[in-house]
Amino acid sequence: VGTAVDRTQVHHLYPVALPMINSTLDPSCRDRDVCLVEDVLRLWLVLLRLATSYELHWEKLFCRVKDVLEQDLEHIKILMLITEGYILLGGASFLNVHSSMLQLVLLLVVGKTKPRGTAYIGLVLEALLRKFPVEGGALLLQGGIMKLMISSCAANYQNDSSCDPDRVVVLYLTAIARSLLGNPTLLDGFFPVTSLGSGGVTLSFGAQELVDMYLVKFKGIEPDSNGALHQKVWLLFMLSLLPPSPVPTIYSPHVLQRMDQLLDICLTMLTQQLTLSNTDPYTVGYDCDEETIETGKQAYEASIVDEGKKDIANTSDARSIFKMKMEGLTSAIGNDAYQQVLNTVEPVILQQLERIVNNTK
Helix, strand or coil: CCCCCCCCCCHHHHHHHHHHHHHHHHHHCCCCCCHHHHHHHHHHHHHHHHCCCCHHHHHCCCHHHHHCCCCCCCCHHHHEEEEEEHHHHHHHHHHHHHHHHHHHHHHHHHHCCCCHHHHHHHHHHHHHHHHHHHHHHHHHHHHCHHHHHHHHHHHHHHHCCCCCCHHHHHHHHHHHHHHHHCCCCCCCCCCCEEECHHHHHHEEHHHHHHHHHHHHHHHHCCHHHHHHHHHHHHHHHHHCCCCCCCCCCCCHHHHCCHHCCCCCCCHHHHHHHHCCEEEEEEECCCCCCCCCCCCCCCHHHHHHHHHHHHHHHHHHHHHHHHHHHHHHHHHHCCCCCCHHHHCCCCCHHHHHHHHCCCCCC
């Protein structure tokens, strides 16, 4: 398909290809060839990536993502790529029509797959929250997906024997951070989350525990391009919680109590920022047993790069935000409280941060 047409001609294939995709994936079609599903999904992804505009025929097809996932999760990776493609291509038009369907799709996969599958779910979460942090966060909360992610984080924090590993929890924490950057009060009525631990003890996970997770997990993030993105988003989120802020948050007192850890993180990140320019968008590399899809890849990568340029991780100056927050902290919490906060921080860290923000050696 991809070698036969280019992006300006691909729409000529729609009258034949799209009905074929629809009928092959229709769960009510008893005589469908299950062996063709993977090929049809690959065709769907290629056509989506080659598309230059989002039109009605794409909207009618999206429900097949849910239909296939309801059968099993065998095709989760390519289905998450397709879902990501819909968000990238359709944007607000797609969400206006399919927000409920997107919720159902995410409910079918979040917390129900192995870490490798969750990495692909991360593509959908990033595409959604990178462009629509406010609307996307509300969608995740109202659809029950946010609860699943926070419950996973809580289990990891409490060292539950069956908890998700850090590589999964980091993806969830980044999604939560993006959502709260968009709307700091999003989870005010949600916390705390309680669960029954060993011995019948009731365990609680709330604003304090969430802040602890960001601080504790920060330096354990893998030092790759994805790790740099996670750390940048986390830093921006934690800085946003410091007074002064337009909206008081339930997290601010807990951030101030751990100011020594936060400023240590700030020192590490702001030192890096002096030499690093843009943060690369989140990507998923291919395992050795995964077949790559080359057709349409160039167009896909171009759209991801374009979205990355508009990402808050690249449009926000962490150093300027840090400087503004520290300069306004005294008036926001009072001089005595300010001195108490600074007394918990190593003097050498404060000195180094002062040199960085003031561009002095």
